[in-house]
Amino acid sequence: MSASEAITDRVKVRAPGKVNLALRVGGVRPDGYHSLATVFQALSLFDDLGARPAPAGHYGIAVAGDQAHLVPADGSNLAVRAARLLAARHGGEQQFGVELVIRKTIPVTGGMAGGSANAAAALVACAALWGIDINPDELRELGAELGADVPFCLLGSTALGHGRGDDLVPVLSRGGYHWVLALPDVELSTPAVFRRFDELNPDADPTPPPVPPALLEGLASGDVRRVADNLVNDLEPAALSLHPHLGELLDAGREAGALAGIVSGSGPTCAFLAPHEDAAVRLSGTLSGLGLCRTVRRASGPVPGARQVA
Ligand code: C5P
Incomplete structure (x- = not known):
């Protein structure tokens, strides 16, 4: 086929x-x-x-x-x-x-x-x-x-x-969140990012640090700014050390109006949280024009998991 x-x-x-x-x-x-x-x-x-x-x-x-x-x-x-x-x-x-x-x-x-x-x-x-x-x-x-x-x-x-x-x-999560996703023209393998995390954190505690309680409170009340202020990714330093120019992309998104920007998971996608949909439209236009990444997409969340469609 x-x-x-x-x-x-x-x-x-x-x-x-x-x-x-x-x-x-x-x-x-x-x-x-x-x-x-x-x-x-x-x-x-x-x-x-x-x-x-x-x-x-x-x-x-x-x-x-x-x-x-x-x-x-x-x-x-x-x-x-x-x-x-x-x-x-x-x-x-x-x-x-x-x-x-x-x-x-x-x-x-x-x-x-x-x-x-x-x-x-x-x-x-x-x-x-x-x-x-x-x-x-x-x-x-x-x-x-x-x-x-x-x-x-x-x-x-x-x-x-x-x-x-x-x-x-x-x-528990209230409200909708508007994201702009910047897709850099590089690949990052998840195992390689975790290996770099190990190199950067040779004495990491077997128990991970807790999720910020303020993040969960922000989600429960639908407070996008509280959520933005408490986004955290412990893999980000590892991803940035493998691809330092991701730092430039994150800075550009923050300067262009994102409430916050983080590397998504093991990267290299950078995810920017916008205060509302109009801001996300503007942010995606600005980021597209900067030429720092292969493509820019908008998305909202949360959405349901895998499901059958007509
Ligand atoms: O489970 P999955 O195949 O998606 O994970 C890909 C790789 O990411 C694993 O082989 C491992 O190197 C790393 N990984 C990890 N710890 C996790 C999840 C993934 O080290 N909790």
Whole structure:
């Protein structure tokens, strides 16, 4: 199947990217992951995944979108691994088959959980396509086997994450938040950023620092300025040390009217919180004109997790 083919599949699922409003990082665990205390917000930057029936044992994939060439269109794609995992746990890989099409909008290796969103979407789509009755908790457990951010991409909205970031509790959040996302023309690998964090923090406490209580209070009351004042990302110094010019981009966004700017997750996407939608429109125009990044997008949050659409 060609990647440019329209999604005309029997099941279509839309899954959001995310920004970490707080990303507190502790020391490395025996399993190689870091202990996190994080607050995720799902953003209206979505990847669409279509799934249509295929002969048993066939797991095909095609990827469309301007960054499609950066995404593996083979069995190593996290969405294919998700489909195979679901099948394996519900009768065996040879019992089911699927042809997947992903249309990418979430930046690839951008620190916004694009791959995890595709895995979440594949779980939801294949469960629907194959008529597998699976409850949300079981779906999230499967998701956690695929990647630390997959359970949040299933849950969506706003959530507090502990452990690897996959032990989730929904967070009370009022109002909508307007973001401008600046996508630099560089890639950052998540493991490389965590390794740099280890180099910069050789004595990191195994327990991560807490999420700022004022951030949670700001979310509960819908106070965008309080939220902005309490955004924190412990991976930001590591990302900046790998790509120092991200600092210039962050400064430019703050000077152009953002309430706050942070590196999103492990980066390199920089996320700027605007006071309201008009300000976000102006900010995205200013940032686009500066030529400091490949592209600029606007998004709002929170939005729901991976879900089937008509
Ligand atoms: O789980 P996922 O495959 O998305 O994680 C990618 C990489 O990010 C891991 O292999 C690990 O290097 C790093 N990571 C980490 N601690 C976490 C989450 C991710 O060290 N809690």
